[in-house]
Amino acid sequence: MLPAPVPPLLCPVCRDSLAPGGDGGRSLVCAAGHSFDAAKQGYFNFLVGKGTVFEADAADMVAARFDFLTAGHYQPLADAVAALAAPALNRVPGGPAPLVLDTGTGTGHYLRTLLDRDPGVAAIGLDISKFALRRAARLNPEALNLVSDVWQPLPVADGAVDVVTVVFAPRNAAEFARVLRPGGRLVVVTPRPGHLADVAGQTGMLGIEPAKEERLATSLEGFFSPVCTQELDLELSLAPGDVANLALMGPAGHHLDRGQLAARVAGLPPLTAVSARFRISVFATGGDKVPTPAP
Numbered sequence: 001m002l003p004a005p006v007p008p009l010l011c012p013v014c015r016d017s018l019a020p021g022g023d024g025g026r027s028l029v030c031a032a033g034h035s036f037d038a039a040k041q042g043y044f045n046f047l048v049g050k051g052t053v054f055e056a057d058a059a060d061m062v063a064a065r066f067d068f069l070t071a072g073h074y075q076p077l078a079d080a081v082a083a084l085a086a087p088a089l090n091r092v093p094g095g096p097a098p099l100v101l102d103t104g105t106g107t108g109h110y111l112r113t114l115l116d117r118d119p120g121v122a123a124i125g126l127d128i129s130k131f132a133l134r135r136a137a138r139l140n141p142e143a144l145n146l147v148s149d150v151w152q153p154l155p156v157a158d159g160a161v162d163v164v165t166v167v168f169a170p171r172n173a174a175e176f177a178r179v180l181r182p183g184g185r186l187v188v189v190t191p192r193p194g195h196l197a198d199v200a201g202q203t204g205m206l207g208i209e210p211a212k213e214e215r216l217a218t219s220l221e222g223f224f225s226p227v228c229t230q231e232l233d234l235e236l237s238l239a240p241g242d243v244a245n246l247a248l249m250g251p252a253g254h255h256l257d258r259g260q261l262a263a264r265v266a267g268l269p270p271l272t273a274v275s276a277r278f279r280i281s282v283f284a285t286g287g288d289k290v291p292t293p294a295p
């Protein structure tokens with residue numbers, strides 16, 4: 001259940017170091033005695049106390065994402081993220097394997113592409129949805145898959161991570177800066193104006209917020225400096241089932257009426273042209289602010 005060696009983790013209860021228990025890799029324990037057992041699907045649940053106030057993706061949302069990404073529609077995006085992360089994943093002779101933290105890992109498809117490109121890399125996949133982590137743990141058994149909230153102190157030691165990847169997920173700048181090593185990289189994927197506009201109205205998907213790029217830069221200011229930006233456009237031809245999965249797998253899936261969605265996509269032609277427009281932004285650690293250590 002646990003990769004060898006285990007990445008440097010912190011107990012989500014007391015912030016002490018975690019180590020494997022003496023049970024063949026099925027638990028993590030700290031010196032204070034807090035223990036976390038692996039679920040039978042292979043992930044660890046690090047949500048403690050009241051858990052999280054955020055709504056996790058439901059099982060059908062996760063299934064839709066898994067089917068859509070398995071079909072390869074966004075594979076060029078996964079390839080681009082892996083390529084932009086690669087320069088910060090060089091192994092130091094005699095040192096530990098480079099470590100990637102994939103926050104909002106979902107079904108694990110983007111992390112899978114990165115691990116296939118750089119097989120010697122260690123990885124942590126983090127998400128608040130246990131349904132997503134069940135899929136991710138099967139897809140990425142060599143990674144450590146954790147149910148955890150990115151808005152809480154991350155269960156990772158200071159300066160332990162080489163790359164943080166964030167694909168359509170929330171960004172906790174202070175915590176990302178804390179866990180990244182000096183010179184580490186943050187790779188963020190956001191949608192650009194016009195993303196999925198061809199089917200957004202028909203399916204009830206949410207529109208792209210204006211000034212999204214400016215808000216991204218502002219949220220990271222003081223913790224990170226920009227390195228480069230890459231824009232990626234994909235022209236897709238999607239069957240009605242793919243369009244339904246596309247609508248259900250995103251934030252709109254939390255409120256979409258499933259029956260209405262099925263009726264809407266039933267009227268679509270056999271193939272629908274859809275434009276997906278992404279921005280991949282790379283940032284380096286360093287800024288005016290010093291991240292406050294997590295309590």
